[in-house]
Amino acid sequence: MNMKVDILTLFPDxxxxxxxxxxxxxxxxxxxxxxxxxxxxxxxxxxxxxVDDRPFGGGIGMILKLDxxxxxxxxxxxxxxxxxxKIVLLDAGGKNFTQKYAKRLSMLDHLILIAGRxxxxxxxxxxKLADEVISIGDYVLTGGELPAMVITDAIVRLxxxxxxxxxxxxFESFSQATNYKLPATLLEYPQYTRPKEYRGWEVPKVLLSxxxxxxxxxxKEQSIERxxxxxxxxxxx
Numbered sequence: 001m002n003m004k005v006d007i008l009t010l011f012p013d014x015x016x017x018x019x020x021x022x023x024x025x026x027x028x029x030x031x032x033x034x035x036x037x038x039x040x041x042x043x044x045x046x047x048x049x050x051v052d053d054r055p056f057g058g059g060i061g062m063i064l065k066l067d068x069x070x071x072x073x074x075x076x077x078x079x080x081x082x083x084x085x086k087i088v089l090l091d092a093g094g095k096n097f098t099q100k101y102a103k104r105l106s107m108l109d110h111l112i113l114i115a116g117r118x119x120x121x122x123x124x125x126x127x128k129l130a131d132e133v134i135s136i137g138d139y140v141l142t143g144g145e146l147p148a149m150v151i152t153d154a155i156v157r158l159x160x161x162x163x164x165x166x167x168x169x170x171f172e173s174f175s176q177a178t179n180y181k182l183p184a185t186l187l188e189y190p191q192y193t194r195p196k197e198y199r200g201w202e203v204p205k206v207l208l209s210x211x212x213x214x215x216x217x218x219x220k221e222q223s224i225e226r227x228x229x230x231x232x233x234x235x236x237x
Contacts, residue, residue, distance in 0.1 A: 003108060003159055004034045006076045007148050008069070009115040010051065012037045014145045024153060027162045035152065040064075043071040052118055061119030069114060069125050076112055085110040086131045089121065090144030090151070094133035097151060099185070101134070105151070106158035113151065115144030185234050187227045189219035 007015070015037045019025070027033045041049040052062040073087060086108055095101070105111060114121070114130065126133055136147045156162055192203040206218045227234050 002031050002033055003106070003156075004036070004110045005113065005152055005155075006036045006038060006111070007113045007115065007152070008038050008040050008072050008076075009143075009145055009148070010040050010117050011115075011143070011145055012039050015149065018149045019152070023162060024156055027156050027159065030161065032159050032161050033156050035156075038072065038076070040068060040072055043068050043075065055119065059119070063119055064117060064121040064125075066122035066124045066129075069121065070129060073112060073114075073129055077110075082109050084108050085112070087112045087114070087129060088151075089114045089116065089125055089130035089133045090135075090147045091116050091120065091126075091133050092135050092138075092140050094135040096138075097134050097136045097147075097154075099154070102151070102154040103158055106155045111155070113144075113148045115148050117143040185237075186223040187231060187234075189222040190226065 019035050028035060040051050044051050051068050052064050055063050077085065086105065088111065090113060134151065136150050141147065192207060196203045196208060204218070206214055
């Protein structure tokens with residue numbers, strides 16, 4: 001059964017391009033994933049297609065309406081909801097998205113992503129409709145569309161059959177703790193290709209040795225050193 005991803009947004013045209021190229025395009029063509037972009041205004045009931053309103057208690061900005069989002073979710077889950085369906089709200093105050101998180105979501109049958117906008121959504125969406133709330137980082141964007149693209153890309157490439165070889169993701173950054181039997185998540189080891197020498201900049205000799213045991217040892221050491229240098233917080237965890 002292929003995975004289905006439904007994205008609710010006020011700006012569907014923003015998604016033209018990212019899902020129509022490279023790995024995500026091939027995954028859809030193979031039937032491994034179905035990605036649908038929905039305009040949230042399609043579930044507004046008034047003639048102006050209103051999806052937001054002023055916040056109770058006062059304040060600046062507009063809030064996306066609970067009833068519109070609820071109708072959209074109900075419509076998307078009427079025929080397709082399974083125990084392996086998740087509704088995810090994209091919000092700067094959500095849980096931090098990680099590679100481990102991506103792996104878990106890639107095992108779903110159906111994922112619905114709600115791209116927030118303006119000053120946010122009615123908080124009852126957090127409390128009553130969303131199974132999880134996710135943030136892609138400790139910063140604020142103008143909306144949830146870019147996070148939806150990031151999360152979809154991270155998830156789809158982990159679906160079995162999307163990449164040519166499973167090894168393509170096995171030793172990537174943030175995926176190595178299990179492979180190296182280490183307590184920390186590591187960054188990927190450095191990679192090199194031809195030419196082996198350019199302007200005096202040489203490829204490490206161990207990679208040219210043909211000694212696979214020594215190469216594996218070097219890669220493990222380099223992953224640890226690179227993590228110490230660039231992301232020591234990963235080792236502290």
